[in-house]
Amino acid sequence: MPLPVVAGVDGSPESLAAAQWAAREAERRDRPLRLVHAPDPHALPYGGRSTAAARHRLAARPLRAAEERVRAAVPDVPLTAEQVAGPAAAALLTAAGPAELLVLGSRGLTGPAGFLVGSVALGVVARATRPVVLVRAEEQPEDEHLPADDGGASTGCREVVLGLDVQDPCDEVIEFAFEAALARRARLRVVHAWRPPSALGLGPGEVALVDDPFRADEWQGFVSAVLQVWRDKYPDVEVRQTVVREKATTALVRAASGAGLLVVGRRIADRPALARTGPVTHAVIHHVACPVAVVPHR
Known part of the structure; x- marks a missing residue:
């Protein structure tokens, strides 16, 4: 069943x-x-x-x-x-x-x-x-759909947004987002936000890394590498990836403003007494207007 x-x-x-x-x-x-x-x-x-x-x-x-x-x-x-x-x-x-x-x-x-x-x-x-x-x-049901160019009804669905941490990617979260996009025949936008390292945490000669102009390209490469297997598994899902230098919460709230669904992950605590949503998930739950899917993972 x-x-x-x-x-x-x-x-x-x-x-x-x-x-x-x-x-x-x-x-x-x-x-x-x-x-x-x-x-x-x-x-x-x-x-x-x-x-x-x-x-x-x-x-x-x-x-x-x-x-x-x-x-x-x-x-x-x-x-x-x-x-x-x-x-x-x-x-x-x-x-x-x-x-x-x-x-x-x-x-x-x-x-x-x-x-x-x-x-x-x-x-x-x-x-x-x-x-x-x-x-x-x-x-409302119509909120899931893109506005039609002629002002009439549209059958296309708004994109699904996935918040991705390439340093800790989780199969359950990524698969949920791809399945949601596939079921809706919607585009999947994958968002990764990165922050430069603090100068206080760098050693001698490494301060220039804070403003490394190639850092964004590196993150784009990491995101592409993580997603490649999923693109192959879901060839019918159109995927757009967005890499931005800002707080994850800010990036996800902005990306979800015109979305039909936002997908984020939550790590399952080893001890139930320590269960929590995590700061990013907690923030988007409160501030994002579209439906938010929280997918637990180990």
């Missing part, structure tokens, strides 16, 4: 956008879609038998709203919806275990913290062993 695309929903606008994005992704990947909701017991009325039905109705609303949104947008995708027990982050991590990927809603820095936002979403991203995609409430 193919692994499902899982979307965590809570009834918020961003989680509904995430469910709709997940449905389109499931259709692209020819996968079933599974909607999950972990009810917050603190948000539900307590009491005896008279409140049991009310609690059940309130808990069912987010799933019903998400299912209606999905059915209207992607009617043919195989769909299941269920409540899952436990604290939100733990329940979502459990649901993501046997999944192709997990899709969550995100408000970035612009909204208050809440379920599937803030600490919950960041906690899931930091500990998930499967790819997690974060989607903003403003995300």
Whole structure:
């Protein structure tokens, strides 16, 4: 049985956008879609038998709203919806275990913290062993497509952007980006940002390396070398590589401004207590407007 695309929903606008994005992704990947909701017991009325039905109705609303949104947008995708027990982050991590990927809603820095936002979403991203995609409430189906020259509808998809560290390239992250571009028939833009070494860390006679005019060409060569095997494996994916001298966060936020998807990696910690997103991934999650895929790797 193919692994499902899982979307965590809570009834918020961003989680509904995430469910709709997940449905389109499931259709692209020819996968079933599974909607999950972990009810917050603190948000539900307590009491005896008279409140049991009310609690059940309130808990069912987010799933019903998400299912209606999905059915209207992607009617043919195989769909299941269920409540899952436990604290939100733990329940979502459990649901993501046997999944192709997990899709969550995100408000970035612009909204208050809440379920599937803030600490919950960041906690899931930091500990998930499967790819997690974060989607903003403003995300619309047409945002995935390039604007047509004549102002009409366009069938071409916006490019997928991959943040690549050539000093520590990871197959899982690169493959996810190529597969995403292939599924969309979109161009893949690979971005590598580099910074010159500090003069304080150089030895005598090496200070000139700080402004070495050939440094950018060297990085271009490194990126080309890393990507060559992937270009051969995915000949139908158009690849553009960008090497810039600036902070990685700045480069990725700029590159993602017109993209349909940004793909970044996250190293899995050997000890769960040390799990974190990493500074670059943490920054782009909060500042990039397009969907962000965070792919865990060793």
